[in-house]
Amino acid sequence: MIRDITLGQYYPGDSWFHRLDARVKIIWTFIYIVSLFLIRDFWGYVIVLVTLALIIGISRVPLNFILKGLKPIFLIIIFTFVINMFMTKGTPLIEIGFLTITKEGLRNAFFMGTRLVLLIIGSSILTLITKPIQLTDGIEKLLSPLQKFGLPSHELAMMMTIALRFIPTLLEETDKIMKAQMARGADFESGNIMRRAKSLIPLLVPLFISAFRIAQDLAMAMEARCYRGGSHRTRMNGMRLRKRDGVAALLIILYLTLIIVQAQGILSLLMMSVIQLIQAA
Amino acid sequence: MRNIKYLLQAAIIASAYSVLTIALMPFSYGIMQVRVSEALTILPYYTPAAIPGLFVGCLVSNMISPYGILDMILGSIATLIAAIGSYLLRKRPILVPLPPVITNGIIIGGMLYYAYGIPMPLYACMLWVALGQLIACYGIGYPLLQYLKRYKKIFELH
Amino acid sequence: MQIQVKNLYHIYSEGMPYESVSLEDVSFEIEKGEFVGVIGHTGSGKSTLIQHLNGLLKPKSGQILIDGIDITSGEVKMSDIRRRIGLVFQYPEYQLFEETVHKDVAFGPMNLGLSQEEIDIRVKKAIELVGLNYDEIGQRSPFELSGGQKRRIAIAGVIAMEPEILILDEPIAGLDPKSHADILEMIKVIHSVNNTTIIIVSHNMGDIARLTNKILVLDSGKLVMVGTPAEVFSQADYIESLGLGLPPSAHLMNELRKRGVPVSRDILNIDEAEEELYRLLKQIEGKIDA
Numbered sequence: 138m139i140r141d142i143t144l145g146q147y148y149p150g151d152s153w154f155h156r157l158d159a160r161v162k163i164i165w166t167f168i169y170i171v172s173l174f175l176i177r178d179f180w181g182y183v184i185v186l187v188t189l190a191l192i193i194g195i196s197r198v199p200l201n202f203i204l205k206g207l208k209p210i211f212l213i214i215i216f217t218f219v220i221n222m223f224m225t226k227g228t229p230l231i232e233i234g235f236l237t238i239t240k241e242g243l244r245n246a247f248f249m250g251t252r253l254v255l256l257i258i259g260s261s262i263l264t265l266i267t268k269p270i271q272l273t274d275g276i277e278k279l280l281s282p283l284q285k286f287g288l289p290s291h292e293l294a295m296m297m298t299i300a301l302r303f304i305p306t307l308l309e310e311t312d313k314i315m316k317a318q319m320a321r322g323a324d325f326e327s328g329n330i331m332r333r334a335k336s337l338i339p340l341l342v343p344l345f346i347s348a349f350r351i352a353q354d355l356a357m358a359m360e361a362r363c364y365r366g367g368s369h370r371t372r373m374n375g376m377r378l379r380k381r382d383g384v385a386a387l388l389i390i391l392y393l394t395l396i397i398v399q400a401q402g403i404l405s406l407l408m409m410s411v412i413q414l415i416q417a418a
Numbered sequence: 419m420r421n422i423k424y425l426l427q428a429a430i431i432a433s434a435y436s437v438l439t440i441a442l443m444p445f446s447y448g449i450m451q452v453r454v455s456e457a458l459t460i461l462p463y464y465t466p467a468a469i470p471g472l473f474v475g476c477l478v479s480n481m482i483s484p485y486g487i488l489d490m491i492l493g494s495i496a497t498l499i500a501a502i503g504s505y506l507l508r509k510r511p512i513l514v515p516l517p518p519v520i521t522n523g524i525i526i527g528g529m530l531y532y533a534y535g536i537p538m539p540l541y542a543c544m545l546w547v548a549l550g551q552l553i554a555c556y557g558i559g560y561p562l563l564q565y566l567k568r569y570k571k572i573f574e575l576h
Numbered sequence: 577m578q579i580q581v582k583n584l585y586h587i588y589s590e591g592m593p594y595e596s597v598s599l600e601d602v603s604f605e606i607e608k609g610e611f612v613g614v615i616g617h618t619g620s621g622k623s624t625l626i627q628h629l630n631g632l633l634k635p636k637s638g639q640i641l642i643d644g645i646d647i648t649s650g651e652v653k654m655s656d657i658r659r660r661i662g663l664v665f666q667y668p669e670y671q672l673f674e675e676t677v678h679k680d681v682a683f684g685p686m687n688l689g690l691s692q693e694e695i696d697i698r699v700k701k702a703i704e705l706v707g708l709n710y711d712e713i714g715q716r717s718p719f720e721l722s723g724g725q726k727r728r729i730a731i732a733g734v735i736a737m738e739p740e741i742l743i744l745d746e747p748i749a750g751l752d753p754k755s756h757a758d759i760l761e762m763i764k765v766i767h768s769v770n771n772t773t774i775i776i777v778s779h780n781m782g783d784i785a786r787l788t789n790k791i792l793v794l795d796s797g798k799l800v801m802v803g804t805p806a807e808v809f810s811q812a813d814y815i816e817s818l819g820l821g822l823p824p825s826a827h828l829m830n831e832l833r834k835r836g837v838p839v840s841r842d843i844l845n846i847d848e849a850e851e852e853l854y855r856l857l858k859q860i861e862g863k864i865d866a
Contacts, residue, residue, distance in 0.1 A: 146482065170488060174533075213530075213534060213536065216536070217534065217536050217537060220536075220537040220538070221537050224537055249537075253534055256488065256533070256534075260488065264481055264482075269478075269481050269482060272481055273481075276477075292425055292470075293470065293474060295425060295429070296425060296428050296429040296432055296470060296471070296474045297429075297432070297474050297477065297478055299425075299426065299429035299430075299432075299433070300429045300430070300432035300433040300436060300474055300475065300478045301433075301478060301481075301482075302433075303429070303430060303433040304433055304436055304437055304440075304478075304482070306433075307430075307433050307434055307437040308437050308440075308441060310670075311437055311438075311441050312441075313665060313670070314670065314671055316627065316632050316665065317665045317668065317670075317671040318671060318683075319632060319654075319658075320630060320632065320658060320662070320663040320664075320665070320734070321658070321671075321683055321684040321687060321733060321734060321737065322655060322658050322659075322683075322684055322686075322687025322688055322737070323683075323687060324654075324687070331553075331557060334452075334553060334554075334557040334558045335557075335558075335561065337442075337454060337457070337558055338558075338561055338562060338565060338673065339671075339673050339683065341438075341457065341558070341562050342562065342565050342566065342569075342673035343670055343671050343672065343673045344434065345434065345566065345569075345572075346569055346572060346670075346673075346719075347670055348430045348431075348433065348434045349427070349430065349572040349573065350572070351430060352423070352426040352427050352429070352430040353423070353426075353572070355426050356422045356423045356425075356426045359422055359426070360422050364422065366422070366425070565673070565674075565675065568675055568717045568719060569719055571719075
């Protein structure tokens with residue numbers, strides 16, 4: 138049952154993108170998301186699509202993995218699209234009964250819809266080409282300057298690492314408890330929402346108790362090995378920025394510049410000036 | 419945070435949160451946001467380690483499930499603020515599940531409206547999320563809180 | 577017969593790159609009231625098999641007939657199956673969750689939809705049957721009990737459903753010798769009181785040899801042997817080649833045989849071993865005197 142869930146999104150590979158430092162990838166994802174909100178018209182999306190195509194192509198992540206990320210919010214996309222199409226006021230195009238599709242509505246629907254799709258695809262790429270453990274290391278390194286302000290970034294990263302490590306263990310526990318209670322007649326599947334909610338108690342209470350028992354045992358084990366926390370700890374695989382990370386940083390700046398320039402209309406101005414120049418010559 | 423037990427309680431809460439998010443996926447995600455893992459937001463009643471625990475849980479569960487980084491950051495912040503609120507309200511058990519309903523309603527609802535561009539009025543988005551949270555936090559979380567009362571010993575930090 | 581399994585096939589994670597065949601063409605029969613043991617190395621499919629018997633897992637192909645009704649067909653209600661076949665998992669004390677012992681034991685009967693009076697009667701009966709005093713512990717929190725008591729209460733929770741067939745997966749795992757003996761006694765009582773069919777998965781060959789009248793031997797998903805304890809353990813070398821142990825006395829006899837001592841193959845327990853060794857020694861004594 139639960140055994141069949143493949144953990145996480147990571148698609149193993151050795152591409153240039155896979156090998157980038159996790160910090161660069163995290164910062165890229167932020168900039169990418171911000172860039173989507175700077176875009177004003179469809180030409181901006183062309184830049185984004187080309188960029189995404191390059192990343193997906195070079196990292197060799199299969200298309201169906203990418204599209205898997207859209208499944209959970211498929212309904213939201215449809216919903217957004219349809220409502221935008223019918224509810225926006227403006228110059229009418231098609232009339233179906235009392236529902237009107239306006240020119241603005243159509244444009245809005247595609248614009249918002251595209252933005253949503255690009256948002257999900259682009260941000261899911263981060264988890265597709267970065268292992269969870271690399272992500273936690275990256276987050277720890279990025280947050281470590283904040284330690285001066287009291288943020289316990291090492292402890293947080295430790296929590297993340299341990300949490301990740303125990304996910305398979307707790308998944309197995311959940312499976313076992315579910316089956317044991319089902320053998321006593323528990324039913325987690327049928328009934329309305331309130332009934333199903335109540336039926337989870339025989340699952341959650343024993344799961345909790347098991348989980349906390351694990352925590353107590355591990356605490357003792359770590360203490361016995363003189364773990365004292367703190368950021369003076371060294372690690373086996375250090376994170377080092379390489380030349381390719383520098384290249385990536387430059388590419389990110391290039392991308393952002395392109396987006397901003399396009400959004401301000403400077404790009405089309407430039408293109409028009411170039412066309413005029415060619416015509417004049 | 420010097421205490422190892424504190425760190426491990428937080429880590430295991432984070433782990434449990436993530437496990438519940440992925441193990442009971444059909445219930446969560448999609449248009450109806452009943453995230454069973456949100457029932458765990460009552461844990462600050464029992465231990466302050468739940469504050470970083472739930473926050474990290476939200477982060478980690480988004481790392482391993484396909485929902486995107488926006489949900490990860492905003493959801494985690496909403497969870498963190500809620501956990502602090504729940505901890506502060508721990509003298510009144512009936513109020514403990516309330517902060518996550520409010521913060522997620524506002525922040526995630528806002529995210530759906532502004533970032534996802536869902537074309538419903540802002541308040542509708544917020545109420546929709548709050549409703550799902552209500553079911554998870556009061557429908558599952560509150561009874562869970564009552565049941566765990568008998569097992570208070572396991573939450574001891576010293 | 578009560579249980580009939582025909583050509584059971586089961587595949588884990590089918591369609592995924594790491595799919596594996598967990599049960600391959602398993603067929604056997606069990607009569608009502610039998611005390612059956614299931615043995616096999618780790619990963620041989622024991623847990624998978626027993627989870628099929630009460631409907632928790634569905635086979636890829638094959639049939640499971642309980643009292644003539646095929647439970648793998650879609651028409652049978654799960655609650656009907658679980659009413660008749662109780663399954664106690666390994667370390668069952670980890671499934672306790674209710675506020676009081678009474679309420680936890682009542683969980684199963686309650687899911688069967690019985691009346692409150694019937695539930696209370698069954699709860700008391702089950703707790704007494706597992707050797708505990710209802711008045712003493714009925715209202716206590718399960719968390720306060722000792723490990724051995726918790727396990728008994730967990731088993732009581734399944735017995736309270738009054739199944740005709742009781743399956744136990746490693747019921748003595750992690751117990752100290754006294755609790756180990758107590759729990760086995762308890763299972764024997766359950767067996768004799770209601771003529772409940774018992775199926776027990778265990779690595780403890782001594783227990784299996786002592787208690788069961790039929791043994792199913794699994795190896796890598798296949799059922800390789802079915803027989804009485806005497807039949808199964810007399811094949812000492814084969815059993816050992818499967819990575820399994822022997823009952824202690826049988827093991828001793830086998831080691832002696834390997835060193836050339838002509839002891840019988842049918843020794844299962846300490847008393848038989850003692851008699852056999854005494855007989856042999858008398859023989860040798862006779863030869864020396866002569």
